[in-house]
């Protein structure tokens with residue numbers, strides 16, 4: 001089974017993708033992670049990534065697809081994969097379809113995790129992280145024992161510079177403009193299942209499993 005997990009940045013796609021790997025016995029494929037690993041390996045392909053990434057340029061789709069092809073050929077992906085963070089554009093979605101088709105496969109289901117903007121802002125603006133150990137808290141949902149000290153190590157809790165309403169709104173606008181059209185592409189194929197991305201991790205996992213029929 002090949003699944004695409006979809007949702008705005010901060011919706012919790014990565015967390016749910018990890019949980020699904022255990023349930024389904026298929027790997028999570030994140031092109032971001034793959035690119036970083038390939039770049040670190042110093043391979044020929046990795047050097048090509050480095051050329052673009054070190055200059056802050058967008059990596060051409062053709063390179064990302066070579067990486068995906070290589071990853072999908074590994075034995076653990078023979079029964080399918082969970083795509084997280086790819087495709088990000090309609091041309092990428094089309095290219096992924098062609099790549100899968102060439103191997104007798106297809107995207108079976110696209111799970112769209114829907115989180116309203118107000119909820120995204122609420123989640124991110126009240127996030128605090130420990131300067132010393134990196135532990136993450138949420139002032140409402142996962143509060144630290146004291147508002148400015150880490151419960152694990154006593155370190156100072158800080159708000160990350162990007163965790164502001166303005167940044168969340170900007171990221172959401174970018175998501176809507178560039179990424180949301182992909183949902184239209186997959187909707188035409190009749191494979192989109194929308195679920196609410198609000199609730200506990202267990203609740204959301206249960207919704208995803210119901211959406212994919214597991």
Ligand SMILES: [Zn+2]
Pocket residue numbers: 130131132133134135150151152153154155
């Ligand atoms: Zn700490």
